[in-house]
Amino acid sequence: MNITFFLGGMAALLLIGIPVAFALGLLAIGGMYLFNGGAFSLSQIPIISYKSLDDFTLTALPMYVLMSQVLVVSGVGRDLYEMASKWFRHLPGGLAIATLFCCAIFAAISGSSVATAVTVGAVALPEMTKRGYDKRTVLGLLAAGGTLGILIPPSVPMIIYGSVTGESIGKLFVAGIIPGILLTIVFMIYASWKTRHIKEKPATWSERLEASKTAVWGLILPVIVVGGIYTGVFTPTEAAAIGAMASILISIFVYRSFTFSNIKAIILSTVKTNAMILMIIVGAMLLGYIMTILQIPQTITQFATSQQVSPWVIFVLVNIVLLILGCFLETISILVITLPILYPIITALGFDPIWFAVVMVVNMELALITPPVGLNLFVLKGLDKTNTIAEIVRGVVPYALIMMLFIVVLAIFPELATILIDRVK
DSSP states (O other): OHHHHHHHHHHHHHHTTOOHHHHHHHHHHHHHHHHTTGGGGGGHHHHHHHHHHOOGGGGHHHHHHHHHHHHHHSSHHHHHHHHHHHHHTTSTTHHHHHHHHHHHHHHHHHOOHHHHHHHHHHHHHHHHHHTTOOHHHHHHHHHHHHGGGGTSSSOHHHHHHHHHHOOOHHHHHHHTHHHHHHHHHHHHHHHHHHTTTOOOOOOOHHHHHHHHHHHHHHHHHHHHHHHHHHHTSSOHHHHHHHHHHHHHHHHHHTSOOOOHHHHHHHHHHHHHHHHHHHHHHHHHHHHHHHHHHTTHHHHHHHHHHHSSSOHHHHHHHHHHHHHHHHTTSOHHHHHHHHHHHHHHHHHHTTOOHHHHHHHHHHHHHHHTTSSSSOHHHHHHHHHOTTSOHHHHHHHHHHHHHHHHHHHHHHHHOTHHHHTTGGGOO
16 A cells, blocks of 8 residues: 555656656655654654755765866867877777767766766767768767766766765775776777778877877876775765866866856856755655655565565566666666665675666666656757657667666676775775
8 A cells, every 4th residue: 555655656746747856755745644643744854854965975966066067168078089089080980989988088077977978979979970970870879978977987876876875985986997997898899880881090199199188187087086086095075076176277277168157157057956966865865764664665675585586586677677767767866766675675685785886877877868768868969959869769779788788797797896896995
């Protein structure tokens, strides 16, 4: 009865167009009123709301979002793309390889898939189509390449995962390094094969060195942020503040793009993004409170662990559920809604929670490119209004299949996600 109320209520509220944060909150309030003492239980709302945001790990979130917004308006993405094109364009499908390389580097700077898709796409889309690349292929490549922003650290979904589960943000960040690099390489191999008929004259060494010198500031940022965390020089929260400050200084003194005219836009965009994420967290924590009172997560965990089936069967079912949810919800919503239920199940079945974080983020990458609400699809549609969402989806299907196969690889070789984390506190 209780589970039916929450599942049916969530579906109904989302179908009528209620924003996710408010749908979660309304459902939680309804559950408190009906199942936990009527109007008196509503006095818990401000207490739970405050506690859900009174979390030190969440202080990193605004800084990473700010860093992402600053870099979008700077010239970092343009210079990274120019450097990558000089180094890779002579290879079969060289600009496709360069674009994915640029996506990976920008992902390691910004931590945002949308920022990666927008920044790299704005430069790469006209350049690649001008040089004979099929537009559908380019749009699919950019949509998939943009998803790397949430796997390669820093990663906003990893921060949310750590905040909800209590796992180390530093370990979560580091766990995404090898899988992120491997997935980028596989994307490159496929893109090179797909566009192998296009090959350009190689750049001279002087052109390569000049482009690299210009782009060096973009290459330094991920070294500072991720390298500092891995070596223990600073915590992920300190890394967020240092990265945000470094991005501002680079934009001011190197690119001269951080002007008074765009400061307002940067701040407003940062505030809106953070407010959206934090409101979803508050709504999810309110819903989590009443579901815990009613012992719904415990009941589901007990049911899952009591089944006479292999834990891998449950793992497959979890991935199917995440894939379905990814078609209708955005990544932050999926994380905060499902983690209070999935995390106890995964740990009870004996799976490594850090490894599962990487698996879950790959699922969130899929959510960014699966219709009808894949965010990166609409980002690319905004960059080129001559193509339909259906055409972009056709271009992105091969990369979605690669991600699904990559989840299988992670299941077979979990060390890919855990081999580096022992040195991180």
